Amino acid sequence: MRSAFVAMSRFAVVSDTVEAVKAAFRDRPGLVEEADGFLRLDVISPEEAPEEIWLITYWRDRESFLRWHHSPAHKASHRLIPRGLKLDRRRTGITYFEHVTD
Template sequence: MVESTLTDPTTPSHSNSGSHADPTAQSTTSVGIAAFAVRSRFVIANGMVEEVRAAFRNRPHLVDVAPGFVKMAVLSPSDRPEEIWLMTYWTDRQSYVNWHGSHLYRSSHAGIPKGLKLIGAETEIRQLDVVCT
């Protein structure tokens, strides 16, 4: 299911300024080609933006060794810093499903700052097919 047009936030935008990149080449990492992505979006309700950002910067990297994991990016809209988007990229949907149901997934959330409050109505998880990168 394609939820929206997805561009890879860690890949520079392509332009027609003399670049002769192979238009058929796909973005890969040492793990594999990203064919599936998940966007987890949440909004911080109680001003703990810096604590949440620090928690992501200091995360235990447990997902990094999950089978099928390609990469992760943590983003925040420039005009709304309390909103966080967690983008994970996977080789396939089943790899994400397996990770999401694992004990390592639960352990990866141990660093959530104590006292964090979210706006529940604005929490959302979207599964996306990667069309191209």
Template sequence: MHVVISQFVVANKMDEDVRDAFRNRPHLVDDAPGFIRMEVISPVDEPEMFWLMTYWQDYTSFESWHRSHLYQASHVGMPKGLKLVPGQNKVTHYNHICS
């Protein structure tokens, strides 16, 4: 299994709007080939920080999704005017060992 973690920090006090956007997301990734699940977490003491974790059967499945038009469409629900802290965005790829 391949895991992708995207980390970002909201710069302009829109963290609750981002939470709502994730809760009400269009679920476009759910039917992507190789997609397993998605989790979004935020530290209790840093509510403006988000970790988006997606689980895939393999790296190729993730890459196909990331290059698709549906990937772009899946971000349409993000709040207008959202600003992220520069230099705090990070995408990391992992090999899943066990659960």
């Protein structure tokens, strides 16, 4: 992959909806794939902390990510979030990276 911008979001589910959240990601509508500048999405969960979910998105550049993040399509992509979802705010965040090499 050529040089790119990477955004990694992470959150920890503290309600009993962990499996429903993971299922929602598997069944998601795929709206981000249509965003200009989008390259790839990985959704992962650490074995030692299965209540955590990390979203790693790869973009052509920061501007492409920011356009997506502030778009109506981004908001629409969250419609399948299970009811009753509660997050641990101390374990929620987003980090930006420069993708240096494969």
